[in-house]
Amino acid sequence: EHVANQIAAGEVIERPSSVVKELVENSLDAGSTKIDVTVEEGGLQLIRVSDNGSGIETEDCEVAFFRHATSKIGSGKDLFQIRTLGFRGEALPSIAAVAKVDCVSSPSTDGLGRRLVIEGGSVKSFTETASSRGTDMTVKELFYNTPARLKYMKTIQTELGHISDYIYRLAMAHPNVAFSLKHNGNALLQTLGNGDLVQVIAAVYGTAVAKTMLPVRAENADYSLSGFISRPDMTRSNRQALTMVMNGRTIRNYAVSNAILNAYHTLLPINRYPVVALHVGMDPALVDVNVHPAKLEVRFSKELELVRFVEEELRGVLRGEVL
Numbered sequence: 387e388h389v390a391n392q393i394a395a396g397e398v399i400e401r402p403s404s405v406v407k408e409l410v411e412n413s414l415d416a417g418s419t420k421i422d423v424t425v426e427e428g429g430l431q432l433i434r435v436s437d438n439g440s441g442i443e444t445e446d447c448e449v450a451f452f453r454h455a456t457s458k459i460g461s462g463k464d465l466f467q468i469r470t471l472g473f474r475g476e477a478l479p480s481i482a483a484v485a486k487v488d489c490v491s492s493p494s495t496d497g498l499g500r501r502l503v504i505e506g507g508s509v510k511s512f513t514e515t516a517s518s519r520g521t522d523m524t525v526k527e528l529f530y531n532t533p534a535r536l537k538y539m540k541t542i543q544t545e546l547g548h549i550s551d552y553i554y555r556l557a558m559a560h561p562n563v564a565f566s567l568k569h570n571g572n573a574l575l576q577t578l579g580n581g582d583l584v585q586v587i588a589a590v591y592g593t594a595v596a597k598t599m600l601p602v603r604a605e606n607a608d609y610s611l612s613g614f615i616s617r618p619d620m621t622r623s624n625r626q627a628l629t630m631v632m633n634g635r636t637i638r639n640y641a642v643s644n645a646i647l648n649a650y651h652t653l654l655p656i657n658r659y660p661v662v663a664l665h666v667g668m669d670p671a672l673v674d675v676n677v678h679p680a681k682l683e684v685r686f687s688k689e690l691e692l693v694r695f696v697e698e699e700l701r702g703v704l705r706g707e708v709l
C-alpha cells in the first residue's frame with residue numbers, strides 16, 4: 387500500500403510548490419483569512435503553512451490523511467462548478483506518503499487541539515496539544531523516501547521561484563486574505579488581507595509600480611472584468627507579471643494573455659511586459675474543463691468573445707492614459 391501511495395503521490399506532488407499549492411488551497415477551503423507560508427531550502431527541507439481557518443475535527447484528523455477518504459466529487463468536469471478548491475481528497479495522503487508531516491489543528495477556540503505526526507505514510511503519533519483555532523501543517527524532507535524523485539529537483543532558487551510565483555498569484559486572487567511568505571528566514575511577501583488589490587500589487591511588485599496602476603472595471607452579458615493594469619511606462623522584462631483570476635481561481639489562458647499583450651501593442655518596447663492583475667467573472671458553465679484538474683490552463687466556450695472584450699477594454703483604459 388505504501389508503494390501504491392508513493393506512486394500515486396508522484397502525480398499530485400511533483401515538486402515543493404505542489405505541496406504549497408495543496409496546503410494553501412486547503413487553508414482557503416477552510417475559510418482562512420490569514421495564511422502564513424514558511425519554506426526552507428526551496429521547500430525541500432521544510433514547508434509550513436499555518437492558517438486561522440475552521441481546523442480539523444479530532445475524528446477527521448487521521449481520516450484526512452488516507453486516500454480518497456474525503457473526496458467530494460467524482461469527475462474533473464465538476465471542478466469549476468464547485469466553490470471549494472479541493473476536489474480529490476488525495477493531497478494529504480500523497481504528501482504524507484513522501485515526506486514527514488506534522489499536523490496541528492483545532493476546530494475550537496478553547497486552546498486545545500490535536501497533533502498528528504506521519505512519516506512516509508505511517509502514523510507515528512496522535513496526541514492532544516495546545517493549539518489556537520486553525521491548522522498548522524509542517525512538511526519536512528520532501529521526497530526523503532523517493533530518491534529517484536528527489537534527483538529531479540532543480541536548484542533551490544528554481545523551486546523557490548515556483549513557490550513564490552504561486553503565492554504571489556494567489557495573494558492577488560484573494561486580496562481579502564492576509565498572506566505571508568518567508569524563505570530561509572527572509573520575508574518575501576506580506577499582504578494585509580484588507581481587500582485592497584493595489585496593496586497586494588505593491589507587496590509583490592513594489593510601491594512604485596502599484597502607485598501608477600490603472601483600474602479596469604467592465605461588464606458585458608457574459609463576463610465581468612476588474613483589476614489593475616500597469617501604465618505602458620511601468621513595465622517589466624518578463625511575462626510572469628500577468629495574473630489572471632477566473633471566478634476566484636488563478637488560471638492561465640493563452641488567448642487571453644495574448645489579448646492583454648495585444649492591447650499594449652505599439653505602446654511597449656520590445657521585450658517589455660506589463661503588470662496585470664485581472665479578475666474575470668463568468669458563469670461557471672462557460673468554462674470548458676477538458677484539461678487536467680491540476681493544470682492551470684483552462685479553455686472557455688466563448689473564448690473569442692472574452693478575448694475581444696479584454697482587448698477592447700484594456701485598449702480603452704490605455705488610450706485614456708496616453709491621450
Ligand code: ADP
Pocket residue numbers: 408409412413415416437439440441442450451456457458471472473474475476477478479520521
Ligand atoms: P481535499 O482538499 O480534496 O478534500 P485533501 O487531502 O487536500 O483533500 O484534504 C483532506 C481533508 O482534510 C479536507 O477535505 C479537509 O477536511 C481537511 N483539511 C486539510 N487541510 C485543512 C485545513 N488547513 N483546514 C481545515 N481542514 C483541512
Ligand code: MG
Pocket residue numbers: 408411412471472473475477
Ligand atoms: Mg485539498
